[in-house]
Amino acid sequence: MNNNENISISKLLAVLDIQDDESFIITDVELIDDKKYLHIQKKLEPMYCPRCGSRMHSKGFYTRKLNHPVLQDSTKFYMIVKQRKWHCDECNLYMNDSFPFLDRYAHSTTITPLLILNEFKHLDQSTAAIAERFNISDTLAHILFERYVDLPRLPLPEYMSIDEVYLNISNSQKYAFVIMDFSNGEIVDIVHNRWSSTLEDYFLHIPLEERLKVKAVICDAYQTYMTMPEKYFPNACTVLDSFHAVKIIITYLNGYINKVMKKYQDRDKKALEEKNHDTNRDNKSIKKSKEVILLQNYRWVLLKNRDEINYSYNRHYHKMLGMNVDTYTIEKLFLQLDPNFEGLRELEEEYIQFNHTEYDNEFDVLLDLNTLIDKYDNSDQSIFRDFAGFLRRNLRPIVNSFTRIKVYRKSARTEKEYYARLSNGPMESFNRKPKDLKRDSRGFSDFNYTRNRILWATRKNPSIKGVPKSMDQILSKKGKKRGSYKKKNQK
Numbered sequence: 062m063n064n065n066e067n068i069s070i071s072k073l074l075a076v077l078d079i080q081d082d083e084s085f086i087i088t089d090v091e092l093i094d095d096k097k098y099l100h101i102q103k104k105l106e107p108m109y110c111p112r113c114g115s116r117m118h119s120k121g122f123y124t125r126k127l128n129h130p131v132l133q134d135s136t137k138f139y140m141i142v143k144q145r146k147w148h149c150d151e152c153n154l155y156m157n158d159s160f161p162f163l164d165r166y167a168h169s170t171t172i173t174p175l176l177i178l179n180e181f182k183h184l185d186q187s188t189a190a191i192a193e194r195f196n197i198s199d200t201l202a203h204i205l206f207e208r209y210v211d212l213p214r215l216p217l218p219e220y221m222s223i224d225e226v227y228l229n230i231s232n233s234q235k236y237a238f239v240i241m242d243f244s245n246g247e248i249v250d251i252v253h254n255r256w257s258s259t260l261e262d263y264f265l266h267i268p269l270e271e272r273l274k275v276k277a278v279i280c281d282a283y284q285t286y287m288t289m290p291e292k293y294f295p296n297a298c299t300v301l302d303s304f305h306a307v308k309i310i311i312t313y314l315n316g317y318i319n320k321v322m323k324k325y326q327d328r329d330k331k332a333l334e335e336k337n338h339d340t341n342r343d344n345k346s347i348k349k350s351k352e353v354i355l356l357q358n359y360r361w362v363l364l365k366n367r368d369e370i371n372y373s374y375n376r377h378y379h380k381m382l383g384m385n386v387d388t389y390t391i392e393k394l395f396l397q398l399d400p401n402f403e404g405l406r407e408l409e410e411e412y413i414q415f416n417h418t419e420y421d422n423e424f425d426v427l428l429d430l431n432t433l434i435d436k437y438d439n440s441d442q443s444i445f446r447d448f449a450g451f452l453r454r455n456l457r458p459i460v461n462s463f464t465r466i467k468v469y470r471k472s473a474r475t476e477k478e479y480y481a482r483l484s485n486g487p488m489e490s491f492n493r494k495p496k497d498l499k500r501d502s503r504g505f506s507d508f509n510y511t512r513n514r515i516l517w518a519t520r521k522n523p524s525i526k527g528v529p530k531s532m533d534q535i536l537s538k539k540g541k542k543r544g545s546y547k548k549k550n551q552k
Contacts, residue, residue, distance in 0.1 A: 085160060088143075095137060102143035103158040110149040111156075117147040123157060128173060128196055137196050174205055178525060181206055182518045184498040203510070208529040211509075212516045214250040217271050218242035220466060221297075222279045223286055224488045225255045226495045230508050237495075237508070239488065243279060245469045246487045248519050251512045257285050264293040277464070279483050281305040282455065301458035302485040303416055309451055310409055311364055313444040318363060321399045322356040329353065354381050355395050362395040363406055366413050401442060408437065408445045419465075426463045430456065494519060 089100035108117040127140040144158045173195065180191045192202040220243040225236040230253075238252040238260060252263055264272065275294040280286035281302055290297040329350050349357075361370070376387045386394075396402045415433055420426045430452065437449035452459065461483070468481045495515055517523050 097138045098141055099139070100141045100143070101160070103145060103160075108147050110152060110154055112154050113149065113152045115149055115151040117149045117154075117156075120146040120148045120155075122146065125163075127163065174209060177202060177205055178209055178517075181210070181514060184494055184515070184518045204532070204535055206514070206517075207510060207535050208532075209525040210513045210517050210523070211526060211530070212513055212520065212523055215242070215247060216249075217267065217275055218244060218249065219274060219276045220244055220279065220483065221249070221275055221277065221294075222485050222488045223289070224281065224485055224492065226251075226492050228495065228499065228508070228511060230506065230511065234508050237512070239491070241488050241491065243277075243468065243483065243487065244466070246491075247521065248491065248516055251515060253508045253512075255283075255285065260285065260289075261292070264289075277461065277483060279462075279485055279488075281485070282309075282451075287455075287458065298461050299458040300461045300464070300483045301455050303459075303462045303482070304484060304486065304489075306452070306455075306459060307413065307416060310412060310448060313448060314363055314405060314409065315360070317401075317405065317444055318356060318360050322353060325350060325352040325356065325398075349381070351382055351394075352398055355391070355398060359391050359395050362392050363402060363409075367410060405442055405444065408440060408442060411436070412448075420463050423460060423463070426460050427456075430459060491519065 085101050085103050087099060087101055089098075091098040091100070102122075108119075109115065110117050123144045123146055125142045125144060127142060128138075142160060142163060144160075147156050147158075148154070177191060177195055177197075180186055180194065188203050188206075189199040192199040195202070217240075222241040222243045224239050224241075226239055227235065228237050229235050233256075234253045236255050238255040240249040240251075241247065242249055252259060272294050273296050275290075275297040277300050278286070278289050278294060278297050279300040279302060280289070282305055287299050287301075290299050326347075329347050333347050370388065370392075372388045374387050374389065376385045376390075378384070379386045384390075396406070412433060415429055418429070420429075434449045434452050434456075437445040437452070440446055440449075464483050465480045466483065467478055469478050470481075495511075498511070498514065498518075
């Protein structure tokens with residue numbers, strides 16, 4: 062073989078991502094229908110026994126067919142490896158030729174698992190889709206992932222975001238508990254449920270020395286979360302996610318809008334009944350009135366921040382309303398539907414403005430918040446009197462949410478350090494990813510697999526196990542085998 066041939070073979074092996082130690086040769090390349098075959102065997106050289114040093118003798122060949130899906134095109138790629146069998150007459154040792162890209166008993170090359178594992182980082186890819194792409198069964202793809210990926214918990218961060226994500230794996234695994242490092246957005250761990258007993262057992266198994274380093278726990282108003290610092294993190298404070306308080310207002314306002322809409326729906330129903338009585342007809346369907354249409358489709362007038370509304374004077378014909386409208390027209394019509402809408406909107410905007418203010422010190426936050434509570438307490442709107450109670454009960458955690466710390470965030474475009482207010486905003490972004498996996502996987506059945514799959518896809522530098530799990534370890538988790546079934550004696 063000349064130098065040009067050697068160069069060509071080296072390039073071919075590089076394209077195929079095959080490690081070349083110059084100990085083997087390519088004997089043939091075949092293309093049959095939609096399948097490609099690369100024939101490889103060792104260069105014929107004297108073989109000496111690794112045990113006694115004697116020269117070994119050839120005992121024929123053993124041919125193996127290996128899956129090597131590195132090309133990722135419409136064809137299936139295989140390597141036909143011809144392994145010579147060797148025998149030592151002196152010490153009776155038997156062995157086969159070894160190749161740098163081939164493990165003992167494997168049905169694919171060593172690069173194949175790495176390629177498959179890399180595909181598992183895409184949560185929009187189901188196990189079945191990955192398996193089909195690499196010409197293996199989905200069971201084998203699943204097993205391969207479990208063998209190599211079992212990610213540990215990361216150390217607890219100073220600023221810890223916590224939340225739950227809906228997985229619905231089983232009755233005891235509906236909502237998984239998620240821990241995130243607020244400073245860098247890394248997922249620390251995912252626990253199979255958010256039950257108090259589960260979290261108590263989980264955190265108390267973490268050394269106190271590590272738990273003492275936590276300075277803040279960022280959460281929503283779920284009572285189990287709010288009391289975590291006093292139970293598990295003596296040096297930490299509770300931080301109520303700033304957007305959660307806004308969600309409380311939105312929930313209250315939505316409830317009020319529904320009551321107003323019910324009033325108009327009852328009016329329309331009564332009018333229809335009177336019409337049917339007068340005309341002696343039975344019109345079962347109620348045509349939606351303009352009021353109901355507005356309340357159903359344009360409640361953003363009340364729920365959105367004014368700064369988020371895209372106002373436009375561009376008028377268009379609204380078929381359902383039967384008139385030309387623009388954003389200002391819709392807003393005016395909506396606010397006229399109830400005498401309290403204007404006042405509710407103003408009270409909502411005051412809290413939004415407070416929530417968006419950057420304060421220099423804690424005292425000013427506390428002063429403005431107490432002023433708001435007093436105003437809401439004396440409001441003629443019961444919604445905001447109730448909201449005042451919520452603010453008073455969570456005064457300290459809300460004030461804590463105005464704390465700003467230096468964070469590190471990595472995006473597709475930039476890596477930078479900056480100061481950010483404590484919130485569960487990064488957690489909300491993460492929660493969309495398990496939803497993508499759940500949708501594309503058509504449900505979950507194994508929590509450990511789901512947990513590792515999510516962590517594998519979201520952590521910045523996940524690592525595979527140096528020594529993969531054995532098949533016995535994997536199969537042992539699948540549950541006990543059903544015992545023998547005995548029929549009852551029939552009488």
